[in-house]
Amino acid sequence: MLLRTFLLVTALIFSFTVKAKDWLIDVRTANEYSIDHADGAANIEYQQIVLGAQHLGIQKQDTVRLYCRSGRRAEIARESLLHxxxxxxxxxxxxxxxxxxxxxxxxxxxQQ
Structure with a gap:
C-alpha cells in the first residue's frame, strides 16, 4: 500500500511538471511583422513585451529569443523581460x- 501511494504521488508530480518552451518573438510593429517575419515567430511590439508575453502564456523559465530590425528594440524588450x-x-x-x-x-x- 505504501509503495502504491508513493508511485501514485510520483506519477502526479511528474504529470504536473511544466516543460520550458522556446519562443521566437518579433518585437517590431504589427505592420512590419505583416510584411515579413521569421518562420515561427510571434509578434509582440517591444513596448508591450511583458504584457504580451503573459498573454501568450510565456513562462519565466521559458527561453525567449527576440529580434527586430537592428536589435535595438529587441534589447529594450530583453531588458524589460529580465526586469x-x-x-x-x-x-x-x-x-x-x-x-x-x-x-x-x-x-x-x-542532425540529432
Whole structure:
C-alpha cells in the first residue's frame, strides 16, 4: 500500500511538471511583422513585451529569443523581460540574424 501511494504521488508530480518552451518573438510593429517575419515567430511590439508575453502564456523559465530590425528594440524588450523575472532571454538582433538562427536550429534538430 505504501509503495502504491508513493508511485501514485510520483506519477502526479511528474504529470504536473511544466516543460520550458522556446519562443521566437518579433518585437517590431504589427505592420512590419505583416510584411515579413521569421518562420515561427510571434509578434509582440517591444513596448508591450511583458504584457504580451503573459498573454501568450510565456513562462519565466521559458527561453525567449527576440529580434527586430537592428536589435535595438529587441534589447529594450530583453531588458524589460529580465526586469520582470524572465530568466532566459536572448537578443538575436535583426530579422536576418533571426532567420539565420532559425535555419541553423532546424539543421541542428535534423542532425540529432
Amino acid at each position: 520582470a523575472g524572465y530568466q532566459k532571454v536572448e537578443n538575436l538582433g535583426s530579422l536576418q540574424e533571426a532567420e539565420s538562427w532559425t535555419q541553423t536550429s532546424r539543421i541542428a534538430a535534423v
